[in-house]
Amino acid sequence: MKNIYLLVFTILFFHFSFAQVVINELDSDTPSTDTQEFIELKSNTPNFSLDGLVLVLFNGSTSGGDSSYFTLDLDGYTTDVNGIFLIGGPEVSPVPDFLLFENTIQNGADAAAIYIGNDVDFPEGTVATTTNLLDALIHDTDDADDTGLMALLGLMEQINEDENNNKTTESIQRKDDGTYEVKTPTPGALNDGSGVQFNGIIISTSLDEYNEGDSIDIVFTTEMNVTSDLTFDVTIINEGFMNSDYSGSTSVTIPTGMNTATNTIQIVDDSDDEGDEVMKITFGAIPSGFVRLNDNKELRITDNDFTVASWGTPVNPTFGNVVNTAPENYYNSLEGLADTALAQAIQNIIADPTTVRTHSYADIVEILSSADQSPENSNQVWLLYTEQNRAKLDFAGFTDGSDTWNREHTYPRSRGEFADYREFDDIADGMSGFFTTNADSLRHANSDAHGLRVTDSNENSSRGNQHYGEYNGPVATQGSWKGDVARGIFFLVTRYKALQVVNGFPDDTDNSISELGDLTTLLDWHRNDPPDDFEMNRNNIIYTWQFNRNPFIDLPNLVEYIWGDNIGETWSNTLSVNENERLDFSVYPNPASDYITLLANGKHGDVEIFDALGNRLVTQSFNETTRIPLNLSAGLYLMRIYQDNTSVTKRIIIK
Structure with a gap:
């Protein structure tokens, strides 16, 4: 009998502990790009594990059918010292505990709900339900009540984020009595302003774009002066932007009594055409008592080693500089x-x-x-x-x-x-x-x-x-x-x-x-x-x-x-050079390695070698038998031979 009581007690405790997690604040519509939207969860106790819970967003539109369009499995996440867990877009400040793509949260009439379960329990298109439901909030921005969604979630109220005609600058916030009010957003903090106050740190630079060879002053600023030396690390590498692309320290210290520190990073001016790159400044671990007001700040690093082609843009066109790489017999079947x-x-x-x-x-x-x-x-x-x-x-x-x-x-x-x-x-x-x-x-x-x-x-x-x-x-x-x-x-x-x-x-x-x-x-x-x-x-x-x-x-x-003036006429692609003239030129060896020899049979002119994309790599005059040095990687190339008003194209292989 004791075992039965223990089992019942365990189940009740399990559900009771989960039930303390609620949707504390929701902002579904923010200015311009919808990058500042967020959902904030709150637990009654601090540093509470969210294992075993899942956040589900439901689409209340006619096409959405009151079914799920986004889920977030909360396993592995924990609320903070104030019981807050913030989920939001890339420009929410402070930086959310989980980042959403911009415009993830729909405006309404829709719903956000917390369930006991996992994301696999709610594949896209799952109809809203009260099974294992802990808390839900149906929201809109001046939309009619979705009575069907309200019935599915067992709720009697739908909250209008635009009730003050300020939907893009206000959010829906839960009060201590379980009712809601709409006011200025307070992401990452308790809605009544109480609780532990964090010292925010922000990353800033004077520009968002720099050139190779530039120095970049990265400024780290806290909202309040620090009471002891604040030391933390940042990283700035990102995909193609590597350690070899810069010099300077990425360890930051804000001295006692101060609120700012500046690290200078020198961008290496190399001779490689690597393309423009993006440096991303990212916080490492932040000491307790501090929060990131922004993160992953991206800076464009413009490569000054770009190349210029031998041909023009369409507004300043050139002709004949890029060789046609079609196989020699590609269009033969069209003849006649x-x-x-x-x-x-x-x-x-x-x-x-x-x-x-x-x-x-x-x-x-x-x-x-x-x-x-x-x-x-x-x-x-x-x-x-x-x-x-x-x-x-x-x-x-x-x-x-x-x-x-x-x-x-x-x-x-x-x-x-x-x-x-x-x-x-x-x-x-x-x-x-x-x-x-x-x-x-x-x-x-x-x-x-x-x-x-x-x-x-x-x-x-x-x-x-x-x-x-x-x-x-x-x-x-x-x-x-x-x-x-x-x-x-x-x-x-x-x-x-x-x-x-x-x-x-x-x-x-x-x-x-x-x-x-x-x-x-x-x-x-x-x-x-x-x-x-x-x-x-x-x-x-x-x-x-x-x-x-x-x-x-x-x-x-x-x-x-x-389609045009010659409809009904027979097509003939007349060659500029007949086959006998083609035989007057020969190249050897082919395949070649360090050089190739052009046998011109008494003729003289110019020769050019192109890669498979039509880039001209070699230009040289010829007279009689001419050896042409090669410094090319292995592959297929095109040799165009010019003599008088004719030209011949031959394919050569470099091994």
């Missing part, structure tokens, strides 16, 4: 064809399931960082519509702020009916991770680099899914992108059977799905803005990933035979 047979032959090449590869939408970030790299600065990308440079680091998925770049589908996804596929598109596998594809694989258009470009994030949104001709780009720009876009569209509608380019501006009825206009506009853009070196370089880079090329860049006159 016309009309639909010609279009089909093009598709057979660029959608060949035995060779063509597709990569994930996540991989597109890496592909575009290279394919749309600015010729003026190797650490930047070139923005399509706005015709300007932007740091590669400022991809919208990597950083906050308005001046970011994104992946623009030149053929809008909503018109092509292709979208993200989580099991395929969310993971970047790199060049070696790919799937096979064919002309019917429309979903792969979502991550086809020939149809994606780097654009300003705001302009990307403004462009929307308008037809070209309706959308003509930002005012006061040159329109240097128009031919590029036209050829990208022509590629896509040839590559994928389901896509079409048509005259006019089709409406959004079911009959116009997968139709994009305006063909006449795109033809004009193609004719007035021919392919330049930037576009050829882009074609070369994408080819190394996808194993297909945009033929309308390599052979721009093809456009006229499919």
